[in-house]
Amino acid sequence: MENPFRQSGDVLHRHAQEIRKKICVMNANAKSGHTGGDMSEADILAALYFHVLRYEVQADSSVKWHDEFILSKGHGVGGLYSCFAELGWLRDEELLTYLKDDSRLPGHPVRQKLPTWVTVNTGGLGHGVPIAAGLAMAKQRHAAQSEGSTGRVFVLTGDGELEEGSNWEAAMAAAHFELSNLVLIVDRNRLQLADFTHNIMDMDPLDEKFHAFGFEVHDVDGNQVDAIWKLIESIDYANRKPKAIIAHTIKGRGVSFMENVPAWHHKFPDEDQLKQALKELDHA
Template sequence: MPRPSPEDLLALQATARRVRQDAVRMIYTAGSGHPGGSLSVTDLLTALLFREMKLDPTRPDWPERDRLVLSKGHAAPALYAALAERGFLPREELLSLRQLGSRLQGHVDRNKLPCIEASTGCLGQGVGMAVGMALDARLAGRAHRIYAVLGDGECQAGPTWEALLAGAHFRLSNLVVLLDRNFYETDGSTEEIMGIEPIADKFRAFGFHTLDIDGHDFSAILAALEEARRTTDRPTAIVARTVKGKGVSFMENKSSWHGKAPNRAEAEKALAELGAELGVPAR
């Protein structure tokens, strides 16, 4: 893929801003959800869905499509908003998040929403499912690629490391693991609760080609994904250093915003910082 032009980068930033706006609107309307990790992962999801991945919104079941597994399934609002922006679901549907009967479950559900590749939510299982998909693609002789987006809290879970071991053992060069390294989990800082650093060294030691980048810098994200494509002997891990709650000053680097919805005043303030009106009815 050609290097992104300055215009491309500006367009991605604008898209990510709209995704963040919608994610906050959705969580406000739902009255619950996970704003911190949705806002930190938005740029990674935007880079994947709008630039990196081979996708066709008119054919969510296209066999050749690239696969995205959101292992940190609680960042569902960001993914739904990005998928809507990409044309996979109507934007009007977004405000149904977490309501009875909605396709937009609190954690992503492939049986309710067809463009979701894997249902996740309980942490530590996404990379394993992605490893299975990568093995399947290899067995089938298909060239599509598998992207697993991992949270840093999940790096405390044993099965994450089991799956990384397997990805390296099977030399799955069609697998890319992106770590949304936002440094906070529900109860506080990851390093105070159960430290995972030096995390890039750990991925390296597990056999992944590992890159350490700023997860809010689109040119860095796209360059890392490009390097992953050129890595044909093993899987790639991208440690994307991000800011929890990115874009909303009072949510940034606050674990208290891991799993809490803003009230109306907070939502209005958040949207103002993100450059838009809240524009949704009071809940």
């Protein structure tokens, strides 16, 4: 099974920019949302869904996954819903129901609301990596029994999220059980809820920490769509090591007044800011 798009270059970059525009419209309409973290992850989501992940959309719009993706930083759900809309799975009008009563689009991803599109409910930080490790192990065992190819499990965490100890317990287990099909991507935007990570809990050198836990470690510019999929495709998935990709991103990426500004963690654009944001995103 392949990715149905395998897009790259300008086409893929435009998807990421359209995802960003949808995030801005959706959060402005809801007067809420985690705009900064939605924007930093947009290129990673575009590269995954439009190039890397192997899946098939069924006639009833459910998805059959060969690889899996878990958005562990569940507050970044605005990016995920916008990506679903860019894929054509959701209509843009439905994005305007974000955070409303009875919407399928609550403030964190809920599998019961979007069956098969969302793999695991997240939002409480620190759960995605342990679940991803279990899923990666199950996939390895299933593939060994059926002699099929092993699906990969991609999990996207925030960098502030890595302060949760559960990530490191799972990392230990991932190396011990040789989960070479586990790919942990860190949205390394160097900001967390209210401040820069180095002011709250300095986690550098992050690469050496993952090394010490038995991971194969890669760095990438997490706001360059082609760099992301090229790296993921170059990885050896048979070398018995789990993978960590430190994706260096900018929180609020793509809109000048949002970039690297801590307050945009949980802020929405007003009418003038939305106009300005859409203009900037159209021209970059």
